[in-house]
Amino acid sequence: MIRAILLGTTGLAVALVMLGAGFAAGNAPVAQAQAAGAEETPAVVQMAAAETPTTVDRKEVEGIVRDYLLKNPEIMLEVQGALEAKQQEEQRLAHLGVIDDNKDEIFNSAFDGIVGNRDGKVTIVEFYDYNCGFCKRAIEDMQALTKADPELRFVLKEFPILGPDSQKASIVSMAFHKLMPEKYGEFHNALLGGQGRATEEAAVKIALSLGADEAKLREHMQDPDIPAAFAKTYELANKLAITGTPSYVVGNEVIFGALGKEVLAEKIEAAKSAL
Numbered sequence: 103m104i105r106a107i108l109l110g111t112t113g114l115a116v117a118l119v120m121l122g123a124g125f126a127a128g129n130a131p132v133a134q135a136q137a138a139g140a141e142e143t144p145a146v147v148q149m150a151a152a153e154t155p156t157t158v159d160r161k162e163v164e165g166i167v168r169d170y171l172l173k174n175p176e177i178m179l180e181v182q183g184a185l186e187a188k189q190q191e192e193q194r195l196a197h198l199g200v201i202d203d204n205k206d207e208i209f210n211s212a213f214d215g216i217v218g219n220r221d222g223k224v225t226i227v228e229f230y231d232y233n234c235g236f237c238k239r240a241i242e243d244m245q246a247l248t249k250a251d252p253e254l255r256f257v258l259k260e261f262p263i264l265g266p267d268s269q270k271a272s273i274v275s276m277a278f279h280k281l282m283p284e285k286y287g288e289f290h291n292a293l294l295g296g297q298g299r300a301t302e303e304a305a306v307k308i309a310l311s312l313g314a315d316e317a318k319l320r321e322h323m324q325d326p327d328i329p330a331a332f333a334k335t336y337e338l339a340n341k342l343a344i345t346g347t348p349s350y351v352v353g354n355e356v357i358f359g360a361l362g363k364e365v366l367a368e369k370i371e372a373a374k375s376a377l
Contacts, residue, residue, distance in 0.1 A: 200341045200342055201342075201351065201356075202354075204338060204341070207334060207338055208259075208338065208351055209225050209227060209351075211257075211259070211331070211334075211335075213260070213276055213279070213280075213327070213328070213331040214227075214257050214258060214259050214260070215257075215258040215275070215279050215283075215286040215287070215290055216255060216256065216257055216258070216286075217244065217248055217256045217258065217286075217287040217290070218247075218248035218251075218254045218255050218256040219248075219252060219253055219254060219255050220255060222252075222254050222255030223253045223255075223374070223377065224251075224253060224254055224255065224353075224373050224374050224377070225254075225255040225256075225257055225352075226247075226254065226255075226256055226257070226350055226352045226366065226369075226370060226373075227257040227259055227350060227352075228240075228244065228256070228257070228258055228259060228348050228349070228350050229259050229261040229335070229339060229344055229347055229348060229349045229350070229351075230258065230259070230260070230261060230294070230347050230348050231261055231262050231263055231264045231268050231272075231347045232262070232268055232272060232275070232293055232294055232300035232305075233264045233267060233268045233271070233299055233300050234264060234347040234348065236347065236348060236359070237294060237348045237360070238294055238295065239360060240348050240360040241291065241294050241295050242363075243360070243362065243363040243366055244256055245291070246363050247363060247366060247367060247370070250367075251370070258290060259335055260272040260275060260276060260331075260332070260335065261335055261336075261339060261344075261349075262332070263346075263347065264347075267299055267300060267301045267302070268300065269332070270301065270302035270305070271293065271300040271301055271302060271304065271305045272332070273323050273328055274302055274306055274309060274319070274323060275289065275290070275293065275305060276322075276325075276328050276331065277309075277319055277320075277323040277325065277328070278305075278309045278312075278319060278322075280325070281314055281315075281318055281319055281322050282309075282312065282313070285312050285313070288312055289308055289309060289312055292308045292311075292312075293305055293308050296308075306319065342356050343356070344356065344358070346358065346359070348360055350366065350369075352366070352370055352372075353369070353373030353376055354373075354376070355369060355372075355373075357369060
C-alpha cells in the first residue's frame with residue numbers, strides 16, 4: 103500500500119514540477135515582453151511560447167524528487183493518511199445513501215433474529231456466519247451490550263459466506279426462528295458459542311434440545327423464502343461493501359470486524375445522540 107502511494111506521489115510530484123517548469127518556460131516570452139514594455143497580442147505571446155524550447159530534463163527532475171522524498175520520508179505517511187481519510191469519508195457518504203434507501207431490509211427484516219429489547223430505541227445489526235471464529239468471540243460483546251443497555255435492540259442477520267456447512271446451519275437457524283422465535287436467542291448462543299464446526303446436524307440437535315418439533319422444523323427448512331432472504335442479504339452486503347464477518351450497522355455507520363465491546367458501545371452512544 104505504502105509503495106503504491108509512494109509511486110503515485112512521486113509521479114504526481116514529477117508531473118507538478120514538470121508542469122511548473124513548462125509553465126515558467128512557456129511564460130518566459132510574456133515576462134520578457136512585459137519587461138520591454140511591449141503591447142503584444144495574446145496570439146503573439148502564445149506563438150512565442152510555443153516556439154520556446156523546453157529545457158527541463160525529466161530524469162533530472164525525477165532524481166531531485168526522489169532525493170527529496172528520501173530525505174523527507176514522513177511525507178509518505180502524511181499522504182497515506184490523507185488518502186485513507188478521503189477514502190473513508192467517501193465510503194461513509196456512500197453508506198449513508200445505502201442505509202437510507204434500505205432501512206427496512208437492514209433493521210426490520212422478518213427473517214432476522216432479535217435479542218435484547220425488541221422495541222429498543224437503538225438498533226445494532228450484526229452480519230455473521232456461524233463458522234466465523236471472530237463472530238464466536240464477538241458473541242460475548244453482544245451479550246454484554248444487551249445486558250448493560252435495556253434499550254438496545256440487537257438484530258442478527260444471517261450472512262453465511264464460509265461454505266456449505268455455514269449455509270445449512272443458517273437454514274436451520276432461520277427455520278427455528280420462524281418456528282420458535284421466543285427461543286431464538288438461546289439457539290443462537292448455543293450454536294455460535296459452541297465448540298466445533300456449525301453444521302446442519304449440529305444446528306438441528308440444538309433446535310430439538312430446545313423443544314422444536316423435528317418434522318415442523320424440517321418443513322420450515324424447505325421454505326423457498328429462506329434462500330430468497332439470503333440473496334437479499336448478499337445483495338445488501340455488497341451495497342455496503344461488507345465482505346467479511348462480523349460486520350455491523352449502527353445508526354448510519356457501517357463497522358467492519360470484531361473491534362470489541364468498547365468500540366461498539368461508543369458507536370451505540372453516538373447513534374443515541376443522533377436520535
